[in-house]
Amino acid sequence: MSTYILKRFLQLIPVFLGATLLVYFLVFSLPGDPIVALFGDKPVNEAVAAKLRMQYHLDQPFWMQYLLYLKSIFTFDLGQDFSGRPIAAVLGEVFPVTARLAIMALIFEAFFGIVFGLIAGLRKGKLFDATVLIFSLIVIGIPIFVLGFLLQFTIGVQLGWAKPTVSSAATIPDLILPAIVLGLGSFAYVLRLTRTSVIENMNADYVRTATAKGLSRFQVVRVHILRNSLIPVITFLGADLGALMGGAIVTEGIFNVPGVGNRLYRAVLSGEGPTVVSIVTVLVLIYCLSNLLVDLLYGWLDPRIRYDS
Amino acid sequence: MSASVDFQEAGYATERPLLEIKDLAIGFTTSNGEVNAVRNAHLTIMPGETVAIVGESGSGKSTTALAAIGLLPGNGRVSAGQILFDGEDISNASEKRMIELRGNSIGMVPQDPMSNLNPVWKIGDQVRETLKANGLPSGPDDVAKVLSQAGLPDSASRAKQYPHEFSGGMRQRALIAIGLACQPRLLIADEPTSALDVTVQRQILDHLDKMTTELGTAVLLITHDLGLAAERADQVVVMYRGQVVESGPSLELLQNPQHPYTQRLVASAPSLASRRIQAAKELGVETDDMLAPSETGVVEPSKTDEVLQIQNLRKVFKLRSGLGKSTDFTAVDDVSFSVKRGTTTAIVGESGSGKSTVAQMVLNLLAPTSGKIIFDGVDTSTLNSKDLFAFRRRVQPIFQDPYGSLDPMYNIFRTIEEPLRTHKIGDKASREKKVRELLDQVALPQSTMQRYPNELSGGQRQRVAIARALALDPEVIICDEAVSALDVLVQAQVLNLLAELQSRLGLTYLFITHDLAVVRQIADHVCVMEKGKLVETGSTDDVFDAPQQEYTMALLNAIPGAGLMLPPEVEVA
Numbered sequence: 001m002s003t004y005i006l007k008r009f010l011q012l013i014p015v016f017l018g019a020t021l022l023v024y025f026l027v028f029s030l031p032g033d034p035i036v037a038l039f040g041d042k043p044v045n046e047a048v049a050a051k052l053r054m055q056y057h058l059d060q061p062f063w064m065q066y067l068l069y070l071k072s073i074f075t076f077d078l079g080q081d082f083s084g085r086p087i088a089a090v091l092g093e094v095f096p097v098t099a100r101l102a103i104m105a106l107i108f109e110a111f112f113g114i115v116f117g118l119i120a121g122l123r124k125g126k127l128f129d130a131t132v133l134i135f136s137l138i139v140i141g142i143p144i145f146v147l148g149f150l151l152q153f154t155i156g157v158q159l160g161w162a163k164p165t166v167s168s169a170a171t172i173p174d175l176i177l178p179a180i181v182l183g184l185g186s187f188a189y190v191l192r193l194t195r196t197s198v199i200e201n202m203n204a205d206y207v208r209t210a211t212a213k214g215l216s217r218f219q220v221v222r223v224h225i226l227r228n229s230l231i232p233v234i235t236f237l238g239a240d241l242g243a244l245m246g247g248a249i250v251t252e253g254i255f256n257v258p259g260v261g262n263r264l265y266r267a268v269l270s271g272e273g274p275t276v277v278s279i280v281t282v283l284v285l286i287y288c289l290s291n292l293l294v295d296l297l298y299g300w301l302d303p304r305i306r307y308d309s
Numbered sequence: 310m311s312a313s314v315d316f317q318e319a320g321y322a323t324e325r326p327l328l329e330i331k332d333l334a335i336g337f338t339t340s341n342g343e344v345n346a347v348r349n350a351h352l353t354i355m356p357g358e359t360v361a362i363v364g365e366s367g368s369g370k371s372t373t374a375l376a377a378i379g380l381l382p383g384n385g386r387v388s389a390g391q392i393l394f395d396g397e398d399i400s401n402a403s404e405k406r407m408i409e410l411r412g413n414s415i416g417m418v419p420q421d422p423m424s425n426l427n428p429v430w431k432i433g434d435q436v437r438e439t440l441k442a443n444g445l446p447s448g449p450d451d452v453a454k455v456l457s458q459a460g461l462p463d464s465a466s467r468a469k470q471y472p473h474e475f476s477g478g479m480r481q482r483a484l485i486a487i488g489l490a491c492q493p494r495l496l497i498a499d500e501p502t503s504a505l506d507v508t509v510q511r512q513i514l515d516h517l518d519k520m521t522t523e524l525g526t527a528v529l530l531i532t533h534d535l536g537l538a539a540e541r542a543d544q545v546v547v548m549y550r551g552q553v554v555e556s557g558p559s560l561e562l563l564q565n566p567q568h569p570y571t572q573r574l575v576a577s578a579p580s581l582a583s584r585r586i587q588a589a590k591e592l593g594v595e596t597d598d599m600l601a602p603s604e605t606g607v608v609e610p611s612k613t614d615e616v617l618q619i620q621n622l623r624k625v626f627k628l629r630s631g632l633g634k635s636t637d638f639t640a641v642d643d644v645s646f647s648v649k650r651g652t653t654t655a656i657v658g659e660s661g662s663g664k665s666t667v668a669q670m671v672l673n674l675l676a677p678t679s680g681k682i683i684f685d686g687v688d689t690s691t692l693n694s695k696d697l698f699a700f701r702r703r704v705q706p707i708f709q710d711p712y713g714s715l716d717p718m719y720n721i722f723r724t725i726e727e728p729l730r731t732h733k734i735g736d737k738a739s740r741e742k743k744v745r746e747l748l749d750q751v752a753l754p755q756s757t758m759q760r761y762p763n764e765l766s767g768g769q770r771q772r773v774a775i776a777r778a779l780a781l782d783p784e785v786i787i788c789d790e791a792v793s794a795l796d797v798l799v800q801a802q803v804l805n806l807l808a809e810l811q812s813r814l815g816l817t818y819l820f821i822t823h824d825l826a827v828v829r830q831i832a833d834h835v836c837v838m839e840k841g842k843l844v845e846t847g848s849t850d851d852v853f854d855a856p857q858q859e860y861t862m863a864l865l866n867a868i869p870g871a872g873l874m875l876p877p878e879v880e881v882a
Contacts (some may be wrong), residue, residue, distance in 0.1 A: 057742040186375050208380055210421075213439040213487060214412025217404070223438065231429075262461055303471040 008292050012285070019284040022075075024066050027273040038082060056274070057298075064294030068140035069274060073281075081267070081275045090263060091278060097170045098252070098259035104175055110237055113187045117194025117233075118226065124199055133195075137187035148181045148254040160170055165256045178255040182248055186240050193236055197229035198210035204228070231301050238294030242287030310785050313461075325396055327353040327527045328377060333390035333400070335372050335381065346385065347551045348370045354527050354544075356494065361530040361538035361559070363574070363794035364548035371420075374497050374546070376400070377529065378415050379407035379842075394495070412443045416493035416526075420500040422480035426472040432456070432483050435470025436490060443491040448660055459486035460516045485517055499531040506659035507867035512809045514541060529837065533797060535578040536826075537869035539563045547571050552817065577801035581811055609675040616785060616817050617648040617671065622680035624666050640666045642841040644680075650784070653811065653818040655828040655849075658838035667838070668789045668821045672706055673697065683783075702732055705778040709790035711770035715762040721748075721773055722758040728780045747776040751806060769801035775806065781813075804831055826868050829853060839862050 035049050036060065053059045057068050058077075072079055120129040136276035139147070155177060156164030160179040201207060202225060212222045249261035256262075260279060268277040298307045335347040364370040375381050377392055377400065387459040392400040394476065397593075397852040399410065411417075419425040424436060433452045440447035440455070441500040450463065456464035459482045473479055476692065479500065488496055501517065518541065518654050532538050538545050539559040546556040548572065554715065555568040566572045576583060624641040641663040648654045658664040669675040671682055673689050682689045692700055705728075715724055725744045729735065735743065745755050751772040761772055774872045778786055788807070792800045808831060810816060820832060828835055835852045835858065837845040845858045856862045 203382075205419060205421060207426040209417070209419050209425045209484070209487070210427070210438075212378055212380060212411055212417040214408055214410075214442045214491070215438060216408055216442070218441065219438070223430070227429055228427065302429055303431075304473045 005292075005296075006297075014287065015288055016281065020070070020281050023067060023277045023280045024069060024205070024273065025062070027034065027268075027276050028065065028270065031261045031273065034082075034273075037270065040120055043227055058160035060261050063238075069158055069277065074275075078278050079274050082272050084138060085150060087278050090275065091282060094258065094260045094263045095282065097257060098245055098248055098261065100170065101171065101179055101182060101252070101257060101259060102241060103176050104172070104179035105186070105244050106237065106241055108189035109190050109240075110233075113178050113190025113229070114194050115231060117191040118221075118229070120191070121195040121198025121202070121229070122221065122225075124195075129177055132191065135295050136191050139184050139188040141231055144181065144185060145250050145254065147184060148178075148251055151181055152254060168257070168258055170258055175257070178251050178257055181242060181254070182251040186236075186244070190233060190236065194229060194233050197232055198225055201228045204271070227288065227301070234297050234301060235294055238290050239288040240282070246283045310694075313707055322354055326353045326393070327358075327395060328352075328390075328529065329357045329393040329564045330373065330377065331391045331393070333373065333376065333392060334388045335369070335376055335385055336388040337382075338384045338386075343388075345388070345551060345606075347376075347571045348391070349836060350551075350553050352544075352546045354495065354529060357525045357527055358544065359521070359528040359530060359542045360544040360546060361532055361542035362546045362548055363532055363535050363538045365533060367550075368548040370548045371499055374499055374529055374531050374639040377495075378411060378417055379404075380417075390495050403509065408668055410429045412439055412491045413491065414493050414495065416491065416496045417489040417497045418481075418485050418488040419495065422477050423504065425484055426480055427669055428472055429558065432468055432475065436487055437481070438756070439490045445491060446815065455490045456483065458520065459483065459489065463648070465768050477505050478513060481513050482516070482801050483521070485513070489520055489524065493526065495527045495529065496521060497529045499529070500533070501530075505702070507825070508659065511867040526795060534869055535563070535574050535797070536835065540869050547574065573798055576622040577798050584608055595822060614650050615647040616650040616685055617819070618648065618670070618683040619682075620645050620681040620683065621668070622667065622670060622682065622845045623678045624663070624670060624675070625678045636834060639841050641670070641677075644675045644838070644841075644843045646834075646836050646843065648785070648819060650813070650817050651815045652830055652833040653820055653821040653824060654836065655827055655832035655835040656836045656838055657825055659823055659864075661840070662838040663841040664672065664821050664823075664838050665789055666705075668787050668819065671819060672704060672787055673700060678850060693734065698732075702728075702781045703783050704785045704816075707774050707778050707780060707788045707791040709787060709793055711767050711794060712762075715770055719754055720759055720761050720880050721765075724762075724773060725777045725780055728777060733792075734783060735781070743780065744776075747779055750775045750779065750810065756784065766799075767795055768803060771795060771799075771803055772806070775803075775810075779810070782814075783816070785819065787821070790823070791820070792827060793822065793824065800827070824851050837864065 006279075035052050035056075036044055038044070038052070039049075048060075057065050060068065078091070081087055081090055116132050120132045122130050152164050155161050163174060164177075166174045166178065183260060204224075207220060207224050210220050217222070245260065248257070249265055251257070252259045253262035253265065260283070264276065264279045266278065315414070326589075330350055333350040334345060334821065335350075336343045336345050350369070350373050351359060352362070352373075357643070360773045362370040362373060370386065372381065376385075377399075379392070379399065381387070387400040390400065393400045394410065394415065399407065400602075402410075433456075436452045436455055440451060445451070446872060449468070452468050453465040453672070456468055461467055461479060461482045468476075469481075470840060472483075475483065479623060485501070488498075500788055502513050505513065507601060514537075517528075520526075528542075529539065530542055533544075537548075539562070543561050543564050544667060545559040546557065547554050547562070547568065549568075549570045555566065555571045562571065562576060568577045622641055622644045623639065626638045626640055627635040628638050646654070656664045656667060656753070666675065670677050673682075673692070676690065682851045684704065687696075689700060710772060719727070720742070722744055725747055726740050729740045729743060734740070744758060748755050748757055753772050753776070757769070757773070765773065771794075774791075791807075792803050795803060804827065807818065811818060818831075820828070832849045835845075835847065835849050836843055837858070838850070839860050845856065845861045847857075852861060853865065856865055
């Protein structure tokens with residue numbers, strides 16, 4: 001097992017290098033001069049511009065810039081963003097907010113998706129099943145920014161049940177509505193995945209055998225249907241954690257959440273290469289780690305899968 | 310569960326039946342309305358008695374048994390009749406009542422040991438929950454005891470293992486342990502061994518016999534094998550298309566079948582047929598008419614030459630064992646034999662014996678690690694692509710699974726025509742004529758041409774597969790378990806067809822099978838394989854009459870139906 005985990009961590013190295021190189025290259029290729037853009041409408045002061053270019057290594061060729069960036073990572077000095085704040089501090093500020101949001105969304109989609117999916121699967125073809133299926137189709141069908149604005153307006157503005165925008169502290173109560181919006185799409189997938197999986201397992205031979213043992217319906221469902229059905233769902237949820245972290249841009253924009261998505265969006269617009277690459281690299285690492293976690297969970301849930309030997 | 314008549318002892322006859330099924334009808338709701346799977350079924354099981362239901366797939370035998378434990382699938386229901394368990398009608402009992410009865414009073418041993426244990430729970434957990442659900446002590450010692458009673462060695466440590474760490478036979482023992490854990494009065498055993506190797510089958514059935522006799526459990530045994538039913542049960546019930554066509558004491562039914570279907574079944578069951586041949590031989594009776602007509606009117610002059618010579622064949626597979634390491638697994642180890650033109654040679658063995666690997670190498674689908682396969686004087690490993698193409702024309706396969714080996718998107722004409730087209734034989738008109746001839750040869754109507762595989766039965770599909778193999782007028786046909794997936798009567802028909810084609814066309818068969826009973830009917834020569842090695846080879850008569858190896862004897866003894874021969878006074882070893 002430990003060799004397996006070590007191997008997986010070693011695999012992170014090329015993924016890390018590849019991701020940073022690719023993102024760095026993309027930012028480098030963005031049209032326009034970020035330093036000129038900094039001056040806005042004012043005339044460009046060539047001396048200041050040259051100094052800034054040197055400070056951010058923008059006067060170097062691409063490879064040099066990339067290598068200097070790598071060096072800064074390994075010396076734990078990520079440099080500064082255009083407003084002069086250390087990038088490390090920026091990361092430390094925005095990631096906790098988005099992590100809180102993503103985990104809340106994950107809890108929401110996992111709990112409701114699995115519960116509704118289980119009930120729908122057990123009552124296949126009945127009213128509850130049909131209703132939930134149609135609802136999930138609607139949720140999947142409507143783009144997240146439409147859903148986001150809709151819920152913000154009805155629940156936040158008209159009904160006043162939740163704050164329509166998030167304060168700069170981004171507390172947990174603040175984030176409930178954004179988390180639901182962020183998790184809705186995946187909730188529909190989790191629901192459908194659970195439902196399909198439950199239906200499949202209900203007809204499995206070992207479920208019939210379990211019933212023949214004299215187990216009650218509840219025991220059969222809990223012990224034999226639920227655990228087996230959760231294996232594919234857990235896989236999805238783990239991979240989704242990474243997607244939620246990176247995919248929160250739209251939701252964070254709608255609710256003005258001071259998180260990763262918001263900051264990344266601004267950094268892309270202003271062409272702040274080091275900031276963009278730093279944020280994306282952390283996102284890539286989170287994605288890789290959550291996938292590793294899923295694979296380990298998978299082995300724990302399904303004893304047929306073993307990573308050593 | 311024994312063929313002896315001990316259970317007819319005084320006392321049983323006057324007791325109340327443990328299970329009595331009266332005029333039972335079971336319907337399934339489908340998109341085409343209600344379909345009756347079982348009609349007017351009736352059977353009676355006395356306490357401690359073993360009753361077998363025999364029938365082919367779709368006969369309603371499993372459905373009847375599942376109704377008795379209230380486990381009909383969601384769209385099925387008892388539409389008429391009664392199921393009396395110890396006098397109580399449970400045909401429409403509440404789920405609560407059925408949960409009380411299951412495990413405690415009625416146990417079940419299901420068919421397929423691979424799919425009937427939950428893969429994510431330890432064996433011990435799955436036994437424990439059975440005990441616990443029925444209010445019995447369920448500590449680790451109790452679990453170990455139940456498992457060891459079912460014949461599982463080291464049961465305390467085995468209980469901590471997962472199903473995938475068990476062999477098929479061990480899993481079936483675990484399932485028997487679960488079925489009998491609460492000492493039910495009735496055990497429903499649905500084809501409990503049909504997924505296992507023959508020698509394992511025998512051990513498991515013997516053990517089940519012993520346990521149910523000790524516990525005094527009545528058994529409802531579901532099987533497709535009449536020989537097995539007659540050997541293991543006191544009473545046999547024959548079902549055909551949802552109806553009970555005949556029932557009675559097993560020996561009586563076997564010796565004097567009344568219904569035409571039972572008569573055909575008695576005549577065709579491979580286990581019985583092979584036992585019958587053996588019995589007749591010992592009486593000195595001419596057995597040619599009992600054998601499939603394989604050696605009549607064969608192309609005589611070529612009879613002696615050896616069309617296939619297998620010399621010191623070896624196949625080693627590399628098994629990955631993590632981090633780039635690999636271990637060698639020798640699937641086929643130094644196998645040599647030869648096949649004479651116009652004869653049938655059978656390779657017999659259990660799963661993992663390497664018999665199918667040999668077949669694949671002979672078909673040149675898999676390269677041997679060492680050794681030679683000489684076909685008609687030429688080493689097949691030296692063939693260039695053009696010669697290999699010609700070789701393929703002369704050696705054709707028929708595979709086991711008639712459902713998987715035909716392309717569902719091709720109609721039957723295209724399926725049979727494909728090899729002709731590939732080998733650029735004839736024009737469109739002559740190919741169509743050839744396909745028609747082939748369909749005639751395998752006794753399928755020519756209208757079959759326009760149909761698709763999913764519209765045909767298993768037997769019909771296997772005939773299509775035979776027609777496809779014959780399309781190129783091959784000299785050798787490799788049959789890899791070609792009849793194993795078929796019902797008994799269909800199996801007999803296909804075997805007869807193969808034998809008839811052999812005598813008409815002078816074909817040579819290499820017949821791969823796990824079923825010695827089939828070998829007795831069709832083969833001239835037998836090669837017995839065990840764990841990759843050829844342990845015994847000889848003419849079918851020699852191998853059956855005087856097996857030299859212990860393993861061969863074990864295989865022969867495993868054919869069901871020993872000791873209940875027709876005529877019954879003949880003693881068979």
